[in-house]
Amino acid sequence: MAGAKMASALSPAVQKLAAMPILLTIATKRADGSVQLNPVWFELRDGFIWLNSNTSRTWPKNLQRDRDVTMLLVDPKVPDRYAQIHGRLVSLIPDPQHEFIDRLAERYTGKKFRDLEPDEHRITLKIQPVTVTGALI
C-alpha cells in the first residue's frame, strides 16, 4: 500500500495517542463481506494491541473467521490527526478471572468491570499491528 509503514515499531506520535484512554474503532468483515465497525477499549503493550470481548459478540466471531482487522485511532482534539492500523489477530486468550477486562475498565472508567452475566465468557484478543497509514504516521 502506498504510504504505508511497517508497524514493527509504532511511532512515538501513535504511542502517545494510544496511551490516552480513547476508544479504538475496529473494522471486521461479516460473512457476507460487509464491514462491521465497533468502538472498543484497548491497550497497547509490548508492541501488540490487546482487546477484550464477550465470546457471544459478533466482532470477535468475525475476527476468528477472518483474522485481518483494520483499526482507527483519532486524536480527539484534532480529528484530522489519525492512525489507521492494519493488524492481524495472533491469539485468543480466555479471561476466566476477568483480569484483563478489569484492567481495561480501570484504564477507562477508574473502576473494575461490572459483574459478569451468568453465561458471559470474556476473551482477550492479541493483535499484531502490521502497517500504519494516516496523518499520525
Add this chain to the structure above:
Amino acid sequence: MALELSPKMQAFTQEVFPAFIGTARKNGSVELVPVWFEQKDGSFWINGGTNRGWFKHLQRDPRITLLLVDPKQMFRWAQVEGRMVNWAEDPGGEHINHLSHRYLGHDYQNPRTGRIKIQIEPLRVIGSIDGWR
C-alpha cells in the same frame, strides 16, 4: 429500502463529530478513516476528492459502514450500515464549505476544486442510541 432514522438518531446525527467510515478494498481488507458528514432528509452526505480510496471502493461495492461516537460520552454510539446511492461533483466546493461551517464555523481553507459529494442511504442502525438490536 432505505431505513427511516428514529427521532433519537435524527437528533444524534445533528451533533458535531466526525464519522468513521469503513469500505472494502478489492482484496477484502477494510479502509477505515474519519470524515466530515451531515445527515439531511434521512441520508448521510460526505465529501472527498475523486482520488480517495474509499470512493474507488464504493464505485465497486457501494456498501459502506459509518460509526458515530460521541467523543465526550463513549457509550453513546451508533453503527450505520448503508449504501452509496448517488454522487455528484461539488462545483465550487459549496458542499465542502457547508461542512466546514458545520465543523469549524468558518469557510473551507483548502482548495475547493475536484471535490465530490456522496449520498449514503442508511439500511440498518445498531448501537446504544436506538438501543441494542
